Amino acid sequence: MSLTEAKQNPDTRERILDAAEALFVEHGFEATTMRLITGRAGVNLAAINYHFGSKEALIQDVFRRRLTWLNEARLSALERFEKEARGAPLKPHQIVEAFFGVSLRMAADTEHGGHTFMRLLGRTYTEPSAFVRQFLADEYAAVVPRFKQALFRALPDVPPEEILWRFHFMLGAMSYAIAGTDALQLVAEHELDEKDPEALSRRLMPFLLGGLRAPLAGQAVKAKEKTPRKAA
Amino acid sequence: MSLTEAKQNPDTRERILDAAEALFVEHGFEATTMRLITGRAGVNLAAINYHFGSKEALIQDVFRRRLTWLNEARLSALERFEKEARGAPLKPHQIVEAFFGVSLRMAADTEHGGHTFMRLLGRTYTEPSAFVRQFLADEYAAVVPRFKQALFRALPDVPPEEILWRFHFMLGAMSYAIAGTDALQLVAEHELDEKDPEALSRRLMPFLLGGLRAPLAGQAVKAKEKTPRKAA
DNA sequence: GCTCGTTTCAAACGACCGTTTGAATGATAC
DNA sequence: GTATCATTCAAACGGTCGTTTGAAACGAGC
CATH class of the missing domain: 1.10.10.60 (Homeodomain-like)
Structure with missing residues (x-):
């Protein structure tokens, strides 16, 4: 065979x-x-x-079945924006839309299993198992550098490593939002609209952009802070 | 040996x-x-x-050993701010500081195991196991409503359910940042300062506040948005 | 010395794990 | 019908799991 x-x-x-x-x-x-x-x-x-x-091979195939498509969709969304921009840097919200918007749209598909898969994917970012982590890193190898570069160009005044951290934060926020375990039962009484995936996108995207474009720690914060804990 | x-x-x-x-x-x-x-x-x-x-009882004791203290520290930080405010609503950054700042400070303690524990805690928010989720929910039962209320008062113009979602997003961002698996190896080449926990706090707190105070989806975004994707 | 309650230890328990086997079944082409 | 191949099936494999056991070791009080 x-x-x-x-x-x-x-x-x-x-x-x-x-x-x-x-x-x-x-x-x-x-x-x-x-x-x-x-x-x-x-x-x-x-x-x-x-x-x-084997079971390991099954796990990998479960991911491959949808992740390949998802990453291609992310990339083509990014390329579409870049084509429109004609060489100019993209807007941050376009990059966020290309990566996270596409993801959220997949998570909104409850009929063909996209929702289930995105919950699994979000949960798996914290998976300790070595082979799963390696597999994910390989699958994302073609995607991550492209989005890195786009963000660096879109935010020239922000230190690159700061951008990478914020991308990491955004990934965490989205993963939790989709995985939606809600261990603390924060939104327990609002489970109804948790089922509405379009609503999630409407809630999450502003949050992500607000975080991404937040002023840096060293910058002036309107002198609101009274007790500087360690003098950055 | x-x-x-x-x-x-x-x-x-x-x-x-x-x-x-x-x-x-x-x-x-x-x-x-x-x-x-x-x-x-x-x-x-x-x-x-x-x-x-049993193994289950061990898992619960691993959490109880530090989580009880952590939640008490969160609460007392909140109460300290509320005492200072003398009945006035708190500032959002104070509430974020009381919850996430205290957490990040525990995560900064690499000597007495606080760092290890916070990584475990962050990872566990997505834990599928039913008894772990129930246990966490119980441990947080005294804390979550207090922070909910404080946030509602601090942000009277934001719909309560929107606030809860953003709290959820913040929790996700912090958990990923601390658990720090970095499955996508976004910050792989900067692993050095990943070890500096004070730096993490300096990076994360502005992000969280930026997300928490971001304009709502329906609100004007300074006419930057050109292609309203669905007209909320 | 001896007793008694607590803690440690090597060994084993039954259950369940992922995987393998060899025969049975089904479909296709001659 | 027969041969060929892919697929399904019941049963079993060796290991490892969490847990239990009964005896040994320990320490404090007498």
């Missing part, structure tokens, strides 16, 4: 991927057993090892 | 808690086995079940 294998398969592969995706969100990778997955998918236990080779 | 020196019993409980805390950060709850913990702690395998009862 070499190149001809991935040709025709009934829906067994897809059903395994769907079941695994949902269960990984519910219980995490470790706690999701092969028997749980095959049970929900309605296939034989051995099907996973037959079709994917 | 140095079993001759460790013959004395420097509180087996604490050594187990320390080892477990570090290993949970490294590998997560599921992948951290009792044998790994007792091995690193230099105690017998049965010691965990003897001193804590």
